[in-house]
Amino acid sequence: MAARNEKVAAEKRRLILDAAVRVFARQGFNQCRVSDIADEAGVAYGLVYHYFRSKDEVLDTLFLERWNVMLDVIRDLDGQDLVPRDKLYAIASFIVDSYRHDPELMKVIIVEVTRAANSFGQTHLQKITEAYELIAGIVERAQADGAFKDTVTPRFAALAFYGAIEQVLSGWIFETLPRGDTEFEQAKRLVVETVCRGLATYTPAP
Amino acid sequence: MAARNEKVAAEKRRLILDAAVRVFARQGFNQCRVSDIADEAGVAYGLVYHYFRSKDEVLDTLFLERWNVMLDVIRDLDGQDLVPRDKLYAIASFIVDSYRHDPELMKVIIVEVTRAANSFGQTHLQKITEAYELIAGIVERAQADGAFKDTVTPRFAALAFYGAIEQVLSGWIFETLPRGDTEFEQAKRLVVETVCRGLATYTPAP
């Protein structure tokens, strides 16, 4: 009985979170009212506040749920026996596939948290930075192995890599870039190609 | 007399714009009130509405003023007789120097417009895209010349290049990255190095 209730409760909570994703993606976090979330979820206004302390906490929860999965994936990859290039490819794959699988959720995370560094992002700056650091770690070890040049600092390389992916996702999100399975696969390859081999056919050392 | 008055008026307008930069940078666009701008400028509340139709128009103006200068610079560069790599370097230089010269203004433009794609950025999506297209044009012609490989689409290359720069600026803005003249110069070189030559010492063609 209690177990049953807990399950039902968990389902309502999930119902609200899923509704929030749709509403945030459609209207934007600041442009939507809490009642929009409740309406979308088909529950009463106050129930949102039964499960979450505030509107912010709803977005918080969505972000952390997903971001932590990504951090775990990166940490896991890092431990595997792969060449650095493949590690970066796997990270790019995970992010692109996340978008393919749930574009609305990724839109919310990128637009409302990751890129909204002014307001909400500040709260999660540390969490976001953690991702950069994990990527920088991969680069650093690749440099130690001699697989990567040491002309670029690891931290900086991580920024460039993540920045490129985020920009591509932004392109899809704001529909300034064509979307589709072909494009998704191409993007994974190209971002790694660009960062690992560069655009130039030949460039003298600076 | 009329001319003199016009000049005074123009100065008041500028006073308000400059104050807005400081206030937006400090508090964020959504977190500040119109009265904060007026207070910072030392003018009356309503005067902001004498020179601007709305709070949005103030940010609008700040963004367009600067962004158009950048577009002009890129267009101008594109016409010059430089190798592609130097064109990219010049663009990176312009953006980094813009930040060095007026970090508050660049913070506002990046945080509140360029990255705030959810709300304000939408308005200027076309203007922002224009920059990508100019950069893509440079890449495209470099590929035609044989200076750049054609494994990466121009549009995509532009996103990666601009994404890397924006991410670095974000690092400075949110103070997750050290700032200073050395870092500024290093950043210019490294972003171009990364995008043109890649990180890998050697990578087989995919």
Next chain:
Amino acid sequence: MAARNEKVAAEKRRLILDAAVRVFARQGFNQCRVSDIADEAGVAYGLVYHYFRSKDEVLDTLFLERWNVMLDVIRDLDGQDLVPRDKLYAIASFIVDSYRHDPELMKVIIVEVTRAANSFGQTHLQKITEAYELIAGIVERAQADGAFKDTVTPRFAALAFYGAIEQVLSGWIFETLPRGDTEFEQAKRLVVETVCRGLATYTPAP
């Protein structure tokens, strides 16, 4: 079995009432939520509504339980063969000892009911007035006996007497007056001394 259950039920009810005293005393009636009472009592949210029709009824019950005891005590005293001064002393004693014995309950009754004449007090105005009238009756008969002067109307004398006690209790409650066994005994004497003999060494008849 039924009796046993009734007893258990009665105990739960008492549990809730006692918890309510602590919560009301700590947070104030309006500042606390029904769930705070339930939490303090260690029972489920809805159980409060099983025993009481509303949050108001909880306070209602606490007030009436205690106030009726006081009215009975006064009525009882009035029938005894005591000089008026000793009757007043006994009333003052009862009230002060009530506070000594259960300061939280008295705090709630005075702060949230007796003095909260704006909202809750209105409900019990008649009950509160009843106390004044009983005291006024004592004074009236004392005047008929010649023990008290008839320069002050009985009703008025009752207000002054009760007002003085309430003010002293307020002093203890809000900690603007030192508390302790000595002070409690002193207060009983002084309030009667003041009201019966006055402060002045000598005052001409007005």
Next chain:
Amino acid sequence: MAARNEKVAAEKRRLILDAAVRVFARQGFNQCRVSDIADEAGVAYGLVYHYFRSKDEVLDTLFLERWNVMLDVIRDLDGQDLVPRDKLYAIASFIVDSYRHDPELMKVIIVEVTRAANSFGQTHLQKITEAYELIAGIVERAQADGAFKDTVTPRFAALAFYGAIEQVLSGWIFETLPRGDTEFEQAKRLVVETVCRGLATYTPAP
């Protein structure tokens, strides 16, 4: 012009304060909405917030305006060459006349602040205590002069005196006591009579 505007502004502020007195007196502070005040004053909702930071600040202002006048009056009286009894009479007069002159304002101050010790009163406890202390000072000096007995502590005497007056005013406010010019004058005399000469015809020293 500026002076004119300031005057107009001050008048609107006063308009809101006066409306607030009527609304608070009629509905009670907690039971009225800010819009009720605005409606009563015939101004827009937001104007209340133009002149006051919050609903609380409106009540705050009303209380302090009046209470400070009273404190000044008491301080002033204290410096005059009057017998203690006349000083107490003057204080009682001032309070009773305040009620006669503006019963709604006094109702608000007593019901919502002075007696609402639970919530709002706490804020002004110090201010309220100041009044007790001034009265206690009068008693103390009267005892030093030999005009008052020293069987009752000054602080306690002040509480009894003020408590008696407050209780009488409460009686008028809640209409459990008849009101009228005769009653007002009588009250002034009787409260002083009670406190200075006592109710008893003869009482042995305790």
Next chain:
DNA sequence: CATGAATGAGACTTCATTCAT
């Protein structure tokens, strides 16, 4: 008896914008 999820009206406060002077 007991539970606590679900409901939804209500209130404060904010602030962009307008407008009379």
Next chain:
DNA sequence: TATGAATGAAGTCTCATTCAT
């Protein structure tokens, strides 16, 4: 041009109460 008082719509959050289990 300049001022800042005035407007009022909008949105978050609270919490007493109900109800299904």
